[in-house]
Amino acid sequence: MYLIPIAWLYVVVLVAAAEDSIVAAVLTFVFWGLAPLALFLWLFGTPARRRRRLQQEREALERNDRAETDADQ
Template sequence: MYLVLIGWLYVVLMFAVAQESLIRSGFVLFFLGVLPTWLLMWLTVRRRRLKAELAREAEEEARAKKVTGDS
């Protein structure tokens, strides 16, 4: 996943360098580089936090069953 992201950012950077104005280059970098990268990272971190929270809750539930002796 990270290799694809690095490749995407390289292509966006080359595309931005080929623009005729600095403002257009900035827009290209932001909308095609920074924004999608931020969204991808946010979704990845969110998914990992959710999985960790679910695992933590399952572990606490298992401990509670073990302490009370329920099967």
């Protein structure tokens, strides 16, 4: 999953290095590199975050179920 972001950052760094001024290089890196990359990683990381949250909820429910059965015995 991280191959595309790494390649994209490589290309953006090369483009930013070719800019005439430091300000243009920084703005190129931020608006062509960091902002789109953050959006990409957030969008493509959503299913993994959802699975992790559901797994944590299931584990918490199992812990609560086990705790209740121990109290009855």
